[in-house]
Amino acid sequence: MDFDYTPDEQSFRQEVRSFIAENLPPKEKRDKSFLGTWLEKVRAKGWVGFAWPKEFGGSDGGLIEQAILKEEMSLAKAPPLGTSMMGLAWVGPGIMEYGTEEQKKKFIPDILDSKVTWCTGYSEPNHGSDLAAIQCKAELQGDHYLVNGQKIWTTGAPWSQWIILLTRTDFNVTSKHDGITCFLVPMDAPGVEVRPIQNMAGDKHFAEIFFTDVQVPVENRLGAEGEGWKVTVSALANERSSIGEVTQLQAKLDDLKTLVKNSKRQGKPASEDPKVRRTVAKFEIKISAMKYNGLRYLTKQIKGEPLTSETSVNKLHRASLEIEMDDFAIELSGQAGLQLRGGEEAVDNGTWSKGALNWPNVVIGGGTPNIQRNIIAERILGQPKD
């Protein structure tokens, strides 16, 4: 056991820090051109798709360097390393593993260059958690497939140019995991209609998407026909390490502590209230548990041991932290905590009141807490499936 970093790793950390010091101006000094310049510079550094193989434009970065990069970036509250978040997280890795040479050439560079934003067409009106039961239909007709059906809760759909789409090509299967096929579809294809849905925080981040006789060329199929479930599972297994999330949560905890120090409860400093102290300590413990769980799993990966479903542990912690931290902040601030951005008494300009309505983004997207519990009980503890 050893928490020290090798000289090479330390100098990599130093490199990231110097880069940030030189290229990341404080928030108030960033103008409109900043993001574009930032994205070009991190791309030139090879830090977008850092762990991807060099042949695809990545850097073959190691697991530890990857963790260092994420940690330093989120410590500095830097913008993301690419705007195509889902492209970087699973579309790109999926194409590298299952795509044709042409697909690789066509799609990978644009993901790395933040030229194309991807969304993920998984959930349907009747099939969310039960993802494999999808009904959106694709029929082979000569040189193309004809897609008909509906997707919903598709995050980023209103501004994405492409979608990775799960469809059913075969309805006569014994296992629902068979007969699923994956496609790469442009959002401006004729017959694709996006209807944004407003969430409870007032944002329109997700949408329902209707597919009516959409023609998708055969060359846009990712993987073989009927292989879509395998493609999806392996893409989702390309799990981001939770290091960046831990740093973000730590920063949020620091803000929460500042709020506590500036708050009163029944006229007395809130920082003296045993319940307040205990609650904040509990958040801090959970975030630390995420950190050290993450480092244990990272060590397993480095040693070449397969990670099973342990990441669900940190997902559950993160879910409860995302819900509870903002909620605690608005409770602590009473009526002022309820005020939205712009309100006269709004606390921290409404950050907490907004967050208290925004947690489902993280908590429900990517598998609800109960799905994570199923995964742990079934895949790690070996309990029978529902």
Place this chain on the structure above:
Amino acid sequence: MNFGFTEEQNLLKDQVQRFMKEACPLSHVRDLSNSDSTFDQALWQQAAELGWLGLTIPENFGGLGLKWIDLIVVLEAAAEGLCPLPIASQALASTAILTCASEAQKASWLPAVASGEAIVTLGLYDEANWIDPAAVTASASTHGEGFILRGKKPFVNDALAADYLLLAVQGPQGLALAALGKDQVTVTAQPTIDSTKPMASVDIDGVEIGADDLLPMSDEQLAYLTDCGGVATTAEMVGAGAAILALTNSYAKERIQFGKPIGQYQGVKHRLADMFVDLESYRSLCYFAAWTVDDSPQELAKAVSMAKGYASDAFAQIGIDGVGLHGAIGFTADYDAQLYLKRSKWARPMYGDSDYHMDRIATLGGL
């Protein structure tokens, strides 16, 4: 960066697990806890021969010169089978000697501790559920060439088995540890919920000791020993927690109700998943805390409070759910689940409950 165990540590773990299976199965633990003395001399001898009692004692004092991260491998694996041997007490007492005794005393005492020839324990606080120098109420005052002790140490772990005791007192110059032989004091067993963790009160009132037998101890040293106690206890909570989770997990696969294994119902499987999440998390925190003892002492206090603060409540809940998910069978004396529930009750207040540790985290975190 490597947050994993070495090959040697894994072998040590296997060795302890094999020992527990072959020499100290739960049936034997039950027999011992039903007898007058839970202490098994033959078993102790075996543990001594395997080197477990001198793991953290330097080689020049007869030990193996290893670290706390090695010690917790033994404590965790032994606690899987609720080993009733006073291994943790021995380790804490040897840490106290290394921390507070003179070089001459270390040289004279530690070899016998490392070899297991002398069984030693450590008693710190006299007020229940209070971690503070002021919670040491027993005292020592100057008396002739040496000191005379006053008061009682009501909560000393493994005192009945111990040949020697190191007991915290308020001395003339501040806190100190009185080094005593078992014949100098009166030890009275205090049965608790968990008979695998024997507790006793030690009457030291009027006992006279020599000048050398009072070891000065600073407030920081007391805090350090308390934190080491927290690490040891949490490591045992990891082992015991894993064991009752494993027991409950396999029961849930076998027990059929309404035509299905109960583990197929989400009410059961989600509880099991939550037990796993908690265990996994305080396990990570415990390993980190154990690492800080030798390798990053400035982080020890916070790391212990994270680990013990999490484990205190989580293991208590794991104990309750472990018994509860079994239904009536879990409640029976003949079934093993209850033994672990009792251990979870025992461990909760030891070296600080969650309220203590969480408040300390708030303080250390700037609140």
